[in-house]
Amino acid sequence: MIRLLAAAAGRVGALVLPFVITAGAIAAGPPPGAASCSGCHPASAAVTTPVPQILDRKTDEIIAAMLAFRAGERPSTVMGRIAKGFSDDEIRAIEVWLAAQQQKR
DSSP states (O other): OEEEOGGGOEEETTEEEOEEEOHHHHHTOOOTTTGGGGGTSOSSTTSOOSSOOOTTSOHHHHHHHHHHHHHTOSOOSSHHHHHTTOOHHHHHHHHHHHHHHHHHO
């Protein structure tokens, strides 16, 4: 599933998220928490909602936003509470899964 590899580290701010998601993990379906993203975030630009679309966001943007929500550095009504429930590894796994969904579109 998830293999920790310091050589493949992604860097966001002062936080290092060192691992790679294998193809098998992506094929197995969304990681815990990822499927609930679409409950608020639209999967299509055709949908009008005040909640921003996340599927076309860059990898670093998603991770930085989740970390800022989790740390309370970015104001929110719901995302701060949601992000606090995720570890660094889970945030990265969600982001990698979302990126894989973009490639499928």
